[in-house]
Amino acid sequence: MTEDVRGEPGTSKWLRDGHWTHAAAIATWMICALPPLVRFAEGTFGGWPAFGFAAAFAVYGLALVPVLYPPRRLTARPVCVLLVGIQTIAGLAMIAITGVHLRGSGATPATLVIVAAELPHLLPIRWVWLWVAANTAALTAVVALVVDGWADVITFPLAMAGFQAFAVTSSYLALRETRAREGLARANTELHAAHALLAEKSRSEERLRISRDLHDTLGHHLTALSLQLDVASRLSDGKAAEHVRQAHAITRLLLSDVRDVVGTLRETRHRDLAQAIRELGDGAAGLSIHLDLPETLHVEDADRAEALLRCVQEIVTNAVRHAQARNLWIRLEPRADGITLQAHDDGRGATAVALGHGLTGMRERFAAFAGSVEFDARPDTGFAVRGFMPTPHRAA
Numbered sequence: 001m002t003e004d005v006r007g008e009p010g011t012s013k014w015l016r017d018g019h020w021t022h023a024a025a026i027a028t029w030m031i032c033a034l035p036p037l038v039r040f041a042e043g044t045f046g047g048w049p050a051f052g053f054a055a056a057f058a059v060y061g062l063a064l065v066p067v068l069y070p071p072r073r074l075t076a077r078p079v080c081v082l083l084v085g086i087q088t089i090a091g092l093a094m095i096a097i098t099g100v101h102l103r104g105s106g107a108t109p110a111t112l113v114i115v116a117a118e119l120p121h122l123l124p125i126r127w128v129w130l131w132v133a134a135n136t137a138a139l140t141a142v143v144a145l146v147v148d149g150w151a152d153v154i155t156f157p158l159a160m161a162g163f164q165a166f167a168v169t170s171s172y173l174a175l176r177e178t179r180a181r182e183g184l185a186r187a188n189t190e191l192h193a194a195h196a197l198l199a200e201k202s203r204s205e206e207r208l209r210i211s212r213d214l215h216d217t218l219g220h221h222l223t224a225l226s227l228q229l230d231v232a233s234r235l236s237d238g239k240a241a242e243h244v245r246q247a248h249a250i251t252r253l254l255l256s257d258v259r260d261v262v263g264t265l266r267e268t269r270h271r272d273l274a275q276a277i278r279e280l281g282d283g284a285a286g287l288s289i290h291l292d293l294p295e296t297l298h299v300e301d302a303d304r305a306e307a308l309l310r311c312v313q314e315i316v317t318n319a320v321r322h323a324q325a326r327n328l329w330i331r332l333e334p335r336a337d338g339i340t341l342q343a344h345d346d347g348r349g350a351t352a353v354a355l356g357h358g359l360t361g362m363r364e365r366f367a368a369f370a371g372s373v374e375f376d377a378r379p380d381t382g383f384a385v386r387g388f389m390p391t392p393h394r395a396a
Contacts, residue, residue: 021117022068022069025064025068025114025117026064026065026068028107028110028111028113028114029057029060029061029064029111029114031107031110032057032094032107032108032110032111033057034107035098035102035107036050036053036098036102039102045101045102049097049100049101052093052097053094053097053098056090056091056093056094056097057090057094059086059090060086060087060090060091060094060111063083063084063086063087063090064083064087064114066083067080067083067084067087067118077122080122081122081123084115084118084119084122087111087114087115087118088112088115088131088135090111091108091109091111091112091114091115092112092135092138092139092142094108094111095108095109095111095112095139095142096142096145099142099143099145099146100145100146103146109139109160109163112135112139112160112164113160113163113164113167114167115131115135115164116128116131116132116135116163116164116165116167116168116171117167117168117170117171118171119131119132119168119171120168120171120172120175121171121175125172128168128172129168132161132164132165132168135161135164136157136158136160136161136164139156139157139160140153140154140157143156143157182320182321201302204302211261211262214258214261214262215258215259215262218258219255219258219259219262222251222254222255222258223255225251226248226251226252226255229244229247229248229251230248232244232248233245233248272296272297272298273297273298273299273305273308273309273332274293274294274295274296274297274332275296276305276309277291277293277309277312277330277332278291278293280309280312280313280316287316287319287320287325287326287327287328288326288327288328289316289327289328289329289330290327290328290329290330291330291331292329292330292331292332292333293330293331293332294332294334297332297334297339299339300392301392303369304369304389304392307365307366307368307369307389308332308339308341308389310361310362310365311341311362311365311366311373311385311387312330312341312343314358314359314361314362315328315330315343315362315385316328317358318358318359318383319345319347319383322347322383324347324348325345325346325347325348325382325383326346326347327345327346328343328344328345328346329343329344329345330342330343331343336391337390337391338371338388338389338390338391339388339389340386340387340388341373341385341386341387341388341389342384342385342386342387343384343385344382344383344384344385345382345383346382347382347383348379348382349377349378349379349381349382349383350377350378350379350383352377353375353376353377355375359375362385362387366387366388366389369389369390370389370390371387371388371389371390372387372388373385373386373387373388374386374387
């Protein structure tokens, strides 16, 4: 059985989502070409300056688009930082060319504001402010080549520094709010799973208590009554003996029913792992989870069920937090000798598997029940998990 569990759209991955802000950045970059283009059409801007501006404009766009809409091979943070550095150099070149040859920079300083908005998503905040300070210093040097008055040399770069600071602060606050929402969504998912496990455990313990009480009290007294009626049937005769035998038969039937009820109560304490995983997938924000599960998957040992559920929970958390995946495929297959778990996502992958606390804990959970788990991660192919947990008699 294959199911599709879709989480609510998340805003955590700014380099992948945030389409409106990305469109605004692209539009701002394109507007920077309008003043030079108008001057070129009028015949007042041409030659090597126009070629240099066109080259810087193209380089800026070629570095901007992959950062806003990254292919998987460019999602690594160092690559994105390098591209933003290229944007900075190209933007300063555009400002210098338009300032010297057009006696005015037009909209080109906005390219530095775009850079400032990108930086908080890539670097620690202290490095972001250092980058903005370096941009302001470079812009001051460029403006000093164009204007004569020191007032303009000071005020214009400071004004642009204010715009950059505003962009940095806005991006940083949006990033913090997004991370808080993602953390709350993850905590809610984990709490939901824990609540489901706790509720099922509480019901199982209550059913077990009732079954024990039925067996130890009612079952004991019915057994004693059956023995007494058996003795009475041997000592009586006539019509009384017939009634005693009927009472004895009813007692044996009642005792059999009690034993059936006790057995049923003990059997129904098994955890439906499939339903628990579906409930877990409902709370995954920003991730489409595709489940391949049987309708029901009862696990006799509550500890084994919890271990498997916690491993699935860790897989979901990794796909959201680290892999930046859009889709996650999870398959559980019950077999005669145990349960197999297979999962993979379409995230960015990795060059090597680093066993952090989550993956180490997953491996320890499988090992506690004589199982095993393997991890596989390659760049551009996502992250994969393959595990097997044997049945108790195989684990013994």
